[in-house]
Amino acid sequence: MKFVLLLTALLSHVFLLVWATASVQFKFVSFYNSDHNDYDGGCCDDFIGGCDNFCDNYFFVCIDGDDTGPLGTSCDMAAITTEKLHEDNDNFNFPSTIPNAIANPYTIRVDSWSGSMQVFVRVWDLDTQNADDEIDRDRRTIYEAAARNLSSATWQQYSLGSRSQIDFSFEVRVYCDSYYFGSDCSVYCIPRDDQYGHYRCDTNTGAKICYSGWEGTTCNIDVDDCASTPCKNGGTCHDHVAYFTCACPPGFVYADEFCEYDDCAGQPCQNGATCNDLIGQFKCVCPLGYFGDLCEVDIDYCINQTCANNGTCVDRVDGFHCLCETGYEGFLCDVETDECSSSPCLHNGTCHDLIGKYQCACQEGYEGTHCDLETDECLSSPCRNNATCEDELAGYHCHCVDGYEGDTCEMDIDECASFPCYVNETCVNEINGFWCLRLNLCDYDPCMNNATCVDDYPGFICECAAGYGGKTCDQDIDECGSSPCLHQGTCTDHLDGYTCLCPPGYGGEKCHSETNECNSSPCLNGTCWDLINGYVCNCTAGYAGVLCQNEIDECASSPCEHGTCVDELNAYRCECDVFYEGTQCDTVIDKPCALKDPPCQNGTCENTNSANDYNYKCTCDDGFYGTNCDIDSKLYGAVVFMIGKLEDKSAYETKLANLLQKLYALHSRVRRDTGETVSVEIILTEDYVKSTDSSPLTKVTFLAWTESGYLQKDTIEAWIDGASTDLPAQYGLDIYKGSAEPFTGNPSELPPLVACSNLVK
Structure with missing residues (x-):
């Protein structure tokens, strides 16, 4: 058995x-x-x-x-x-x-x-x-x-x-x-190293990769490391898991664990190289500057190395050295020398680095190789019209003669700007003076809208075209002044004419004709009956409203008890909520677990025949919680370790909720006016002890949520971990941070409580 x-x-x-x-x-x-x-x-x-x-x-x-x-x-x-x-x-x-x-x-x-x-x-x-x-x-x-x-x-x-x-x-x-x-x-692959297998899983394919010393389908067969007879000179091989040892014959001195002789005994390596003894051979590790099986060849580092920018390569024992041309520096002469590093340009001049030299771009007002000379701006004779130039720092000032103005005295002063002539005269400007010329005002086309101008010194007369009036013919004559529109029609004036906007029931140029209001087909779902200055719509079945524009809503009486009413023409139908059926959605589904999409998302559904819980109950899979098993503990199940045994679950939930309420406010300041409340439910407690002194701990797994939804595990634990050390204690919480392990003994054997207040992730 x-x-x-x-x-x-x-x-x-x-x-x-x-x-x-x-x-x-x-x-x-x-x-x-x-x-x-x-x-x-x-x-x-x-x-x-x-x-x-x-x-x-x-x-x-x-x-x-x-x-x-x-x-x-x-x-x-x-x-x-x-x-x-x-x-x-x-x-x-x-x-x-x-x-x-x-x-x-x-x-x-x-x-x-x-x-x-x-x-x-x-x-x-x-x-x-x-x-x-x-x-x-x-x-x-x-x-x-x-x-x-x-x-x-x-x-x-x-x-x-x-x-x-x-x-x-x-x-x-x-x-x-x-x-x-x-x-x-x-x-599917889970790494293991026990009596049933010794392997790890390939991170990409999941293929099993045997640990050293093991082979077979599940890597459970110990490899015979002595099969290749690794021991030399009569040595006896002893197989172990993933390795072997050699027992060498007595009477000789051997170089290594394979019972081999020392091939470095004759010092074959040259130029100070290190000799490493191998199985039946040796290898020389050469110092800098040498290569070859015995390190016998001196390396010329300049053979395959070129110094940049015409630099000259000089070979050395342990490398090479580059002699650089003027204007370059660096190990390979690949760095251009910055001649501007000494800031040679004065008076805020800008230094431009060149090959082996530099050039200064001077600020306004200075010149010279180093921007050390002040510029005389008057040398270019900038002042015009016989003005006198006075040099200034980074500029100049012009003293103008009478009749001119401007920065360079380039503008003739307009003596007509003060309007010294009469209204019917034109002012003619001259250098440092003016004179007046009599005007014919018609030359300036004062009359508008194609009117004819007649000179009438000192003024003018405009002869207007049809439809216009006023001194300059700028006014449109109002043809609506005689009230030509009948039956209270609205008159709109136009140039040399008008139009009438007629009231409902009338038309024609002067609103003198009665209108048939049914000609525009105003009734959307019915027959139009024309009236004097009006109409009436006789609606077809299923429609109502002045224009028969509204479909009658048979859903207005809310016939669907637990569902959505869909209005149809002269009828309705009910689209039932989840777990309800019937013509009016008034019957709870008898066996909801038999639905194509049963309510339990990550668990087992059981029909209960109780309308209070919609005739079903969910038994959740490991790691899921909630009425419909839709809460993933890997995403939302946060963990804290409290000191000692948890005696009052409800009181601890209250304290933990108060702490999270404080942290939620601290981390949600941009939403401080939301007024949301944090709630907590403990879903699992486990006995743990401190790894250091085996003091009792309780691992508490809990869910936290606000009106906006559940808070994620990583967010909650990051908040608590980042809180000041005294904050949990303010809410009566002893939270532990340190190394802990599950308690596997009898709960009565737990050691006495030791005070502390830290957090375990």
Whole structure:
């Protein structure tokens, strides 16, 4: 019986059944709908007079390894439905937690990765008054190879949208879970070094690589290191695991562990080289400057070495030396000498380095080789019109003669600028003076709009064209002054004419004709009856409103108890919420665990026949928590070590929540007005002890969350690790930081509590 049990345990290690597993992460990135239209080209909220509001978008994403089917009916990998993201917003980025408590990115665990999947997305506008409008639908096949692990996986970005005005942007990355390898995560390998095998796993392929001294399918066969008869001169070989030893015959002095003689005894190496004895031979390690089997050749380092910039190479025993030309320096003469390093240019001049010399670019006002001479700007005679030049530092000043002005006295002073002549005279400027010339004002074309000007000194008279009046014919005569429009029509004046804007019910040049209002076909879904100065619409069945523009909403009475009502013409239908069915969505599904997409994401679903919990209960897999087993402890299960035994779980949750509330505020100052509250739930406690003195510790695994969603494990532990040493104690917490190990004995054997306040990661 003992033999059978031992054989069963051995086979469980050798013939382990393996299923390839991988993780697919889907990240919502951004969405925009630039024209705010729905899938059929209409507006999200269409009222009389145009589109008043943008869309209130929510999303459905269907992911399948093969084909999502029409309208996303096959979603074998995932079916994600969000709540409304924003009110009246068609251009936004998605948050880290999407309404409906959806983690972003969303992680999908798969039994195998085929290298591709199909993504189907539908977008709706949430409408509380009418049926939700479909904004868009589109699908795309994604091709990606799985990365080795999460740390090596990279995001690939994609877009969906059935028209150019819409873009739904998302990212995807695929990676193998721990101990799985290959582009499809089909190779399973866990390193081991025990009675069942001695191997490590290739980091890329997952292939088993035997440790030294082992061979076989599972590397469990000890290699016979003596098979090659390594011992010489009659030595006896003794095999060990991954190595061997030689027992040499007595009476001789041997050079090494292989019972070989010393081949370096005759000192064959020359020029001070070191001799290393090998099996049946020796090797010389040459000093600098020599090479050859015996280090007998002196190396000429200048043979294969050229000094840059015409430098001369000089050979030495341990290398070479370059003699550089003027203007260069460095080991290979490859560095140009900076002649500007001594700052030779004065008065803030700029030094330009040249080969073996330099050149100075002087600031304004200085000149010379080193910018040491002040420039006389008057030497170029810059002043004009007999002005006198006075030299200044980096400039000059011109003293002008009468009648001129300007920096260089280049401008003639305009004596007419003070308007010394009469209105009907023209001022003529001269050097240092002026004179007046009588004007004919008609020469300046004062009359407008093609009028004729007649000279009438000291003024003029304008003879206006038809339709204009005023002194210069600049006024359009108002032809509406005689009120030509009948029946209270509005008159609009034009040049030498007018037009009438008629009130409803009238038309014609002067609004003298009665109008048939039905000619414009105003009734959208009905028959128009013309009235005097009006009309009435007789609506067809299913429509209402002044223009028969509104479809009657049969969903207004809210007939669907647990679902979404979809309005149809003269009818409605109910799209039920999860776990409900029936014509009016009023019946809880009897066996939700039998659904195509059961509610338990990472666990076992059990039907309970209790409507209070939707007729099901989830038993989670290891590492997952929550009502639907959708919380991954690897991502959200933070760990602290407390000193001693945990006696009051509820009190410790409260203290830990208070500490995290403080740290959340410290690390979220840009969002200090959010008012979010941190909550804590302890999901696992384990007995540990300090590695130094075996003092009792408790390993506490917990979840923390705010109204925005769960906080990640790495974030929480980084906050606590980076907090000041006295901060946990302020909230009554004794948190330990140091080396710890699991306690394997009887809990009553734990040593007494030792006070401390540090953190263990």
